[in-house]
Amino acid sequence: MHLQDLFKLSGIAIVVIGFAFRLRTTLVVVVAGLVTGLAAGLPLFSTGGLFDAIPFLTKPGQEGIIDMLGRAFADNRLMTLFIITLPAIGLAERYGLQEQSAVVIRKLAAATVGRLQVVYQLFRVLTGILGVRLNGHPSFVRPLIFPMSVGAAEGIFHASSAEDLPEDVVEEIKAATAASENYGNFYGQNLSVVQAGILLVFTVMSGLGYAISIFSLVMFAIPIASISIILAAIQFWLLDRKYRRKATTPR
Amino acid sequence: MTPFTGILLASLPDIFFSLDSVYVLTGLVLWVFAAMTFQDRDNKRRFGSGTFWLILGAIFVFGSKMPHWMTGLLVLAMVVIDGTGGVARGLYNESTKAEQESHARRLGHRIFIPVLLIPIVTIIFASVFRLLKLDVNRGALVGLGFGGVCAMACCLWITRDKISVLMEEGRRLNDAMGAVNILPQLLASLGVIFTAAKVGDLIASGIYHIIPADNLFLLVLANCLGMALFTIVMGNSFAAFPVIATGVLAPLIIQPFGVRPEMVAIITLTAGSSGTLMTPMAANFNIVPAVLLNMKNQYGVIRFQLPFALTIWSLHVILMWAMIKLF
Numbered sequence: 001m002h003l004q005d006l007f008k009l010s011g012i013a014i015v016v017i018g019f020a021f022r023l024r025t026t027l028v029v030v031v032a033g034l035v036t037g038l039a040a041g042l043p044l045f046s047t048g049g050l051f052d053a054i055p056f057l058t059k060p061g062q063e064g065i066i067d068m069l070g071r072a073f074a075d076n077r078l079m080t081l082f083i084i085t086l087p088a089i090g091l092a093e094r095y096g097l098q099e100q101s102a103v104v105i106r107k108l109a110a111a112t113v114g115r116l117q118v119v120y121q122l123f124r125v126l127t128g129i130l131g132v133r134l135n136g137h138p139s140f141v142r143p144l145i146f147p148m149s150v151g152a153a154e155g156i157f158h159a160s161s162a163e164d165l166p167e168d169v170v171e172e173i174k175a176a177t178a179a180s181e182n183y184g185n186f187y188g189q190n191l192s193v194v195q196a197g198i199l200l201v202f203t204v205m206s207g208l209g210y211a212i213s214i215f216s217l218v219m220f221a222i223p224i225a226s227i228s229i230i231l232a233a234i235q236f237w238l239l240d241r242k243y244r245r246k247a248t249t250p251r
Numbered sequence: 252m253t254p255f256t257g258i259l260l261a262s263l264p265d266i267f268f269s270l271d272s273v274y275v276l277t278g279l280v281l282w283v284f285a286a287m288t289f290q291d292r293d294n295k296r297r298f299g300s301g302t303f304w305l306i307l308g309a310i311f312v313f314g315s316k317m318p319h320w321m322t323g324l325l326v327l328a329m330v331v332i333d334g335t336g337g338v339a340r341g342l343y344n345e346s347t348k349a350e351q352e353s354h355a356r357r358l359g360h361r362i363f364i365p366v367l368l369i370p371i372v373t374i375i376f377a378s379v380f381r382l383l384k385l386d387v388n389r390g391a392l393v394g395l396g397f398g399g400v401c402a403m404a405c406c407l408w409i410t411r412d413k414i415s416v417l418m419e420e421g422r423r424l425n426d427a428m429g430a431v432n433i434l435p436q437l438l439a440s441l442g443v444i445f446t447a448a449k450v451g452d453l454i455a456s457g458i459y460h461i462i463p464a465d466n467l468f469l470l471v472l473a474n475c476l477g478m479a480l481f482t483i484v485m486g487n488s489f490a491a492f493p494v495i496a497t498g499v500l501a502p503l504i505i506q507p508f509g510v511r512p513e514m515v516a517i518i519t520l521t522a523g524s525s526g527t528l529m530t531p532m533a534a535n536f537n538i539v540p541a542v543l544l545n546m547k548n549q550y551g552v553i554r555f556q557l558p559f560a561l562t563i564w565s566l567h568v569i570l571m572w573a574m575i576k577l578f
Contacts, residue, residue: 004475005352006444008448008450008453009450009454011441011444011445011448011450012450012494015441015485015490015494016481016485019484019486019487019532020485020486023349024333025431025434025487026329026333026334026431026433026434027330029434029437029440029490029555030326030330030437030475030510032441033440035443036445036450037448039448040447040448040449040450042447042448043403045320046319046549051320052318063445063447064320064323065323066320066323066324066327067318067319068319068321068323068440068444068447069323069326069440069444070317070321070322070324070325070326070441071319071322071323071443072439072443072444073310073314073322073323073436074310074322074413076318076435076436076439077274077310077314077436078270079435079439080277080307080311080394080432080433080435081273081274081277081392081395081396082394082395083277083280083281083425084277084280084395084399084422085369085395085398086399086420086424087280087403087406087417087418087420088365088366088368088369088399088402088406088417088421088424089421089424090280090417090419090422091365091403091406091407091412091416091421092365092406093351093357093360093424094345094346094351094354094365094412094416094420096351096352096353096354096355096356096362097362097363097366098351099354099356100269100355100358100359100360100363103355108475129370130366130367130369130370131369131370131565132366132369135535137536137539137540138543141540141543141544142540142544144447144544144568145488146544155510165268171546171547171548172547172551172555174541174546174551174555175541175546175551175554175555175556176535177544178541178544178552178555179528179555179556181528182528182536182537182552183528183556183559185536186521186524186527186528187521190517192370193377193388194370194373194392196435197488197489197520198517199435199440200435200438200489200492200520201492201496201516201517202494203439203442204439204442204492204497204515205494205501205513207443207446208496208501210501210505212405212512212513212516213387214387214388215377215388215393216511216513216514216519217513217516219513220513220517220518221517221521224517224518224563224566224567224570227369227563227566227570228563231557231559231562231563235558235559248343
């Protein structure tokens with residue numbers, strides 16, 4: 001491998017190290033881009049602009065790194081279009097969007113810990129399909145799904161309060177509620193054409209020269225989304241079975 | 252009707268329903284956020300934060316007209332502001348839980364209408380574009396933009412609140428994410444630079460040293476494994492995707508085997524999501540909830556997710572391989 005090739009890969013190393021050490025993500029990504037471009041011998045600016053007079057900044061016939069950054073950033077504005085939906089969602093939240101969603105979840109809710117997680121995961125897949133981005137751990141899991149799950153467990157273990165439940169059960173319920181949010185969020189969000197993951201795949205593949213349709217991307221996301229729902233349902237069903245057995249054997 | 256007005260009338264829908272029109276609308280929303288931020292005395296970094304959103308708004312409004320080098324320099328300026336800690340949150344006159352509950356009782360399910368309007372308008376636009384034989388991708392995005400506008404109008408009508416409150420609530424959500432909002436856009440740009448620097452060819456030739464070029468199953472395995480490992484180390488599947496797509500997926504699988512790009516690209520992304528479930532580096536999803544729920548073991552969420560994540564990751568490999576073989 002040539003030395004220049006090694007330098008080109010330093011951009012990837014910068015991204016990996018920068019993200020792993022929790023440096024400012026925006027800065028890490030742009031520095032990685034600049035370093036990679038310079039290592040590949042690309043000029044900073046294209047010819048024909050203001051920078052022709054300054055030596056070393058341009059090379060004839062090559063697009064500059066800064067020009068490339070600007071072009072790609074402008075072309076990919078579609079990824080940040082969701083900002084236009086924020087005022088409506090924010091105002092709806094002020095007028096009780098979360099509380100009303102909680103009413104719906106309570107109506108659907110089932111009697112066991114596992115079934116509750118399945119219902120919540122399906123709710124998150126639905127919000128994904130609708131293109132709504134939400135951070136469910138603080139807004140739904142902590143205030144709603146976790147207390148409801150503890151309530152369901154109290155019924156199964158014939159406990160009068162959460163303190164009477166075995167400690168490892170409560171800890172496991174906490175993990176299960178957090179996981180059902182992640183499962184529903186990660187695999188459900190690709191079922192909408194306006195979500196970040198789909199748009200990222202669309203723009204990166206377009207940048208590589210493939211003319212693709214965002215609707216077929218969503219179509220091909222369906223198998224994995226379905227598998228995620230089935231797999232999670234099995235995991236949560238096993239959890240219910242474990243608790244039923246545990247509740248009948250004397251402690 | 253003169254020919255000129257005829258042409259003008261015919262091109263009006265083109266102008267109105269172009270991506271540029273929704274970019275300009277989004278830019279205007281960002282400028283409103285910027286103006287409110289400059290006046291927010293509770294934001295310790297109000298000038299840095301305001302300038303950040305002002306510049307992003309300018310790129311949205313003028314991005315199609317500005318020379319690329321100027322956009323590039325503006326992006327660098329935004330990144331410097333964020334890199335030096337210049338983007339912060341302020342105060343948003345937030346409503347209390349009790350207020351939200353009493354509103355919820357009064358408005359009931361009607362509060363869902365504006366939120367549902369966004370996907371409905373998106374789908375309507377996409378369908379109309381398809382009927383008119385225009386680009387459906389563009390239709391969906393233009394629909395998202397106008398869906399946002401319709402939702403704002405509908406939400407104001409239902410709640411009878413003021414426009415200033417509407418924008419303040421939008422700013423609250425926008426600032427909650429902060430500068431990370433532009434990260435996907437930056438990552439896509441990084442992918443473009445990687446392609447120009449031929450980083451992908453380099454990784455591809457490296458993998459060819461290990462795996463025979465005709466062994467589809469091992470290439471699919473390397474693709475999904477690389478995606479998951481990069482995600483585990485970086486804690487972010489969106490950051491891993493441009494690297495794997497340019498270095499492995501496109502040169503080693505899509506091109507030589509003539510595979511439909513949509514099919515394998517989205518499966519590669521979710522192979523990364525399976526990695527996200529396993530890593531403490533994705534703190535937002537795995538560590539923060541453990542703290543939020545007062546868990547004894549801060550890795551408890553990851554431990555619960557591990558069997559699920561390993562199973563679904565293996566199914567990614569099998570599914571991708573089977574789909575390439577079948578289609």
